[in-house]
Amino acid sequence: MKWEVVIGLEVHTQLTTSSKIFSPASTAFGAEPNTQTAVVDIALPGALPVMNRAAVDKAIQFGLAIGARVNRKSVFARKNYFYPDLPKGYQISQFELPIVEGGQIAINVDGVEKVINLTRAHLEEDAGKSLHGDYHGATGIDLNRAGTPLLEIVSEPEMRSAAEAVAYAKALYSLVTWIGICDGNMQEGSFRCDVNVSVRPEGQAEFGTRREIKNLNSFRFIEQAIRAEVQWQIETIEDGGKIEQATVLFDPDTGETRMMRSKEDAHDYRYFPDPDLPPLVIDEDWIERVRNALPELPHDMQQRFERQYGIPAYDAVTLTASKALAGYYEATVAAGADAKLASNWIMGDISATLNREEQDITACPVSAAALAALIGRIADKTINNKTAKDVLKKMWESGDSTDAIIERDGLKQESDSGAIEAIVLEVIAANPKSVEEYRAGKEKALNSLVGQVMKASRGKADPAVALELLKQKLA
C-alpha cells in the first residue's frame, strides 16, 4: 500500500526583548540560576503581570510579514497544569483569540514552490527549567527562563514529507531572524519545534491518528525524527496495529521516537480568559507604524534578485537564506562583479569554505569588494577559473588582494596565442594516442589534450584559447 505522510508544525520562537513578557526581569541567557526573576516570575501571591509592549510589536511584525490577520483585539488565557517549573500552576497563553491568525509561508523543495498556510501565532510565556542533577534525589528549579516571551507559530497540516517540513522550518527560521524578532540561537532554545505526524493510505480524505514529537531543536533532528516516526507508524499499521494519539520524544542517539504521554494521561488544560489581563487592543496606527518599518522580506527579495540580476530562482532562494548573505551578494555586485558569477562564487567556494569552518557570512575574511575584484580578474581573463579558486584560498588565508597574489605568484593567465601555440605543438607531439583517438572521432580525447596544455603551462593558459588552437592544429 502507498502511504501519504501528513505533517504540521508548532514552533516556539523566543522573542528578542530585553525584559520578560509580564515582568521587568532580564531575559539574557546564561545567568546564574534564579538571579533574573521578579515577583511575577516566581508567582508570589498578589503579583500581577504587566504586558511588555515590545513583545506585542514583534508579534505584529510577524503577522504582517506572513500576510496574516493581526487581530485588533486578542485575549490572554490561563493554560492550567502542574509542574514545578511553572510556579503559578498555569501558563499565560492565548487560546480563543490569538494575536495573529492565518498567513502563509512559501517553501521550495527541489525547485518546486509550495505555499504552507498558517493557522495562528499567539503570545505566551516560557516556563522555567528543571535540572535533574545530583540534588539528593530532588529536582533543581531555575526560573530565569520563566516568563520569557514566546510566539508560538502553528501551521496547518499541509506538509507531505520530512523534506517539506524541514523546508518550512528553515523558511520560518529565516523569516523570524530576518525581521529580527528572534535571535535564532537553536542551542539556547530560541527556536523549538513540535512536529505532528500522521500517515494515511494515499487517496484517503480523512487524516490518520497523529502523534506529536516534542521539542526538536535542530533541522537535522526534525528530519531524522519524522523519518523514524513515519516508518514506525507505517510498520505498526501494516503489522495490524493501531496508532494511538500520543506525545513522543526523539532520541538522537538511537534515532528512534519513544512515548512520553499517551492520550489517557494527556493534559486537560482547562483554558479560561486570565482575569489579570484585560483584552489586548491594537489600533490601526500601531499596525501602520510596524508595516512601514518592516524590511524587504526574503520572498520579495528573491523575486527582485531574479528580476534585477537575472539569476535563476534557485540562486535567489539560496542567496536570501539570511539578510547578511543577501547583503554580501548585493555588495559584491555593486562593487562591479558579474551578477551570475558572483552568485556562483558565493554559493560555491565561499559557502563551502564557511561551512567547513562552521562560520557564517558575517565572519568571511574576504570582503564583498575583494571578491568582486577577483571575479573582475576572471571576467577580463587575467586568470582562469581554476587559478581563481587558488587565489581565493590565498586571499582567505592572507587577506591579500587578488592583484597582489596574481603578481606575487606569477599567475597571470597566458592568452597570447603565440606562447600557447608552442605548448600546443609540444603536447600534440607527446600524445600521439590521444591525437589519433580525436582524429578517429572521439571528442573526449580533446579534453585530455587541453588538460595536458593546462598542465604544461602550469595552469596559466587560457583554456578557451588552448582548445581553439588544438582544434586548428588537428583539423
Added chain:
Amino acid sequence: MSLSLDDVKRIARLSRIAVTDDELAATQTQLNRIFGLIEEMRAVDTTGIEPMSHAQDVVLRLRDDAATAPNRREAFQAVAPAVEDGLYLVPKVIE
C-alpha cells in the same frame, strides 16, 4: 449537564485538591448546583452580543521593554523550604 462521581475525582486530581471519599458526594452536589446556575444563564438569548473576555470594560495596559528588576534571589529564597546552588529544590520529577 451533571457530573458523575468519577468526573469529580478527575477534576479534583487535575486541580491537585485532596477530596476524601466522604467529601465526594457533597462536592458533587455543590458542583452540580453551579452547573445548574450555568444552565440557567445559557438559557438567556445572547444572539448578536459580543462575548466578554473580561469582567470590566478596560484594555490591557502595556509597559516599555526595560529590564529593570534587581536580583533579589537571596530574599526570594529565604522563604523557600530547600535551595542549593541557587536552585529551588522540589521533590524529584521525571516526565
